Amino acid sequence: MPKFKYSFELKKKVIQDYLKGKGGYGLLAKKYDIPTKDLVAQWYQQYKQFGYEGLKPNFG
Numbered sequence: 912m913p914k915f916k917y918s919f920e921l922k923k924k925v926i927q928d929y930l931k932g933k934g935g936y937g938l939l940a941k942k943y944d945i946p947t948k949d950l951v952a953q954w955y956q957q958y959k960q961f962g963y964e965g966l967k968p969n970f971g
Contacts (some may be wrong), residue, residue: 922966925951926958
């Protein structure tokens with residue numbers, strides 16, 4: 912499976928929409944053309960643990 916790179920801005924927007932209740936992982940993945948809801952879930956876990964810093968490229 913190819914590895915896609917997503918910008919910090921996109922990840923932040925997806926997480927902001929999630930926090931505002933604009934959809935669950937699956938709906939937001941579809942809305943933003945992300946291939947799997949698991950990726951959105953992963954971003955949310957990174958956000959919960961590290962804040963928006965955890966969504967930046969080269970974090971960790």
